[in-house]
Amino acid sequence: MQTVSRILPVLMCLTMLSSCASDAEKAPAADPNEKNSGSVFAMDTYITVTAYGENGEKGISAATKEIERLEKLWSVTDEGSEIYAADHAGGAEISISGETAELIRFAEEMHSRTNGALDISLYPVLSAWGFTTGKYRVPDDDEIAQLLGRTGVDRIKLGDNKLTLPKDMEIDLGAVAKGCAGDKAAAALKESGVECALLDLGGNIQTVGETKPDGSKWKIGIRDPNGEGSAATLEIGEGVVITSGGYERFFEQDGEIYRHILDPKTGKPADSGLVSATAIGREGRYCDALSTSLYVLGEEGAEKLWRESGDFDMVLIADDGSVTITEGIEDSFSLTIPAELKVLRR
Numbered sequence: 001m002q003t004v005s006r007i008l009p010v011l012m013c014l015t016m017l018s019s020c021a022s023d024a025e026k027a028p029a030a031d032p033n034e035k036n037s038g039s040v041f042a043m044d045t046y047i048t049v050t051a052y053g054e055n056g057e058k059g060i061s062a063a064t065k066e067i068e069r070l071e072k073l074w075s076v077t078d079e080g081s082e083i084y085a086a087d088h089a090g091g092a093e094i095s096i097s098g099e100t101a102e103l104i105r106f107a108e109e110m111h112s113r114t115n116g117a118l119d120i121s122l123y124p125v126l127s128a129w130g131f132t133t134g135k136y137r138v139p140d141d142d143e144i145a146q147l148l149g150r151t152g153v154d155r156i157k158l159g160d161n162k163l164t165l166p167k168d169m170e171i172d173l174g175a176v177a178k179g180c181a182g183d184k185a186a187a188a189l190k191e192s193g194v195e196c197a198l199l200d201l202g203g204n205i206q207t208v209g210e211t212k213p214d215g216s217k218w219k220i221g222i223r224d225p226n227g228e229g230s231a232a233t234l235e236i237g238e239g240v241v242i243t244s245g246g247y248e249r250f251f252e253q254d255g256e257i258y259r260h261i262l263d264p265k266t267g268k269p270a271d272s273g274l275v276s277a278t279a280i281g282r283e284g285r286y287c288d289a290l291s292t293s294l295y296v297l298g299e300e301g302a303e304k305l306w307r308e309s310g311d312f313d314m315v316l317i318a319d320d321g322s323v324t325i326t327e328g329i330e331d332s333f334s335l336t337i338p339a340e341l342k343v344l345r346r
């Protein structure tokens, strides 16, 4: 996995007919008709930030810088990152920043809330399958059992600014880092005076502002796991829509398909009957953790977590083509493919 951090300054000024709804009240005189966007390749994906209003350029620059800063902090492959340092400390205690400690603590919390479905200590197992390098192979059961012995979130020793991993352990924040980067990039946009923006972090969607400049809601597509286009659309206010799908990274061997999200209980690709899981809520890091977990948990486990939590909505697409959504998004959700739709209610 290469760490590339290149800003592609695609700054475009497009003429819009109306200003951002909240902008319009405050500063209509400045330059409200502006739409800027910029892209950066970071966290192994293309990230695009689109910002409306006069502070757009400044906001985009702040947001992309923030994402690049976080990549340097949390990359598993960048030798200068805090995660790399932790993974290569040979069992010694290392100093880490407060924000890294906070994200690890959050991942530990989500590990327990999801009954172990989210596990940042799976890295040695993911490496054995080749999902970290692209050199794919199928490890045998003995190897997997031995590698699972090196995992276990409860073995992480975490203080406010100190981290100690057992010598044989490696962690990877891949399932939550992009979501958290989205939160911090959205905050950077707001601090720059942007009130209306859309962040696309390789399919993780995060919005700033309850509406688009024309006063309409943000329309987000949910990818069809079996095709090129979208399977559904969703209209949201300020929030996040994050999908984990087996179609994102996989390989085929001897007629079997192996997908990149692992079930921590088996050390093998999650085989829960879902082909994609989308979490919709207010916070990026939470929905990122959730989307991975829901995918591992499958329909039944996901429904249980949803009933226990009460602070997110979800879209589950099963391998038989059926779609399950939760009642909170019922009125803003439309299928764009023919499918059986089930709505979960409390």
Ligand code: ADP
Residues within 6 Å of the ligand: 117, 118, 119, 120, 122, 126, 131, 172, 174, 175, 176, 178, 243, 244, 245, 248, 260, 261, 262, 263, 264, 288, 291, 292, 296
């Ligand atoms: P993506 O980053 O591909 O959009 P996710 O947010 O679901 O998708 O994260 C998946 C990544 O997390 C994988 O590429 C892998 O590095 C790691 N991973 C795989 N399975 C798990 C798991 N059960 N818990 C935590 N991390 C996982």
Ligand code: MG
Residues within 6 Å of the ligand: 174, 175, 176, 244, 287, 288, 289, 290, 291, 292
């Ligand atoms: Mg995730």
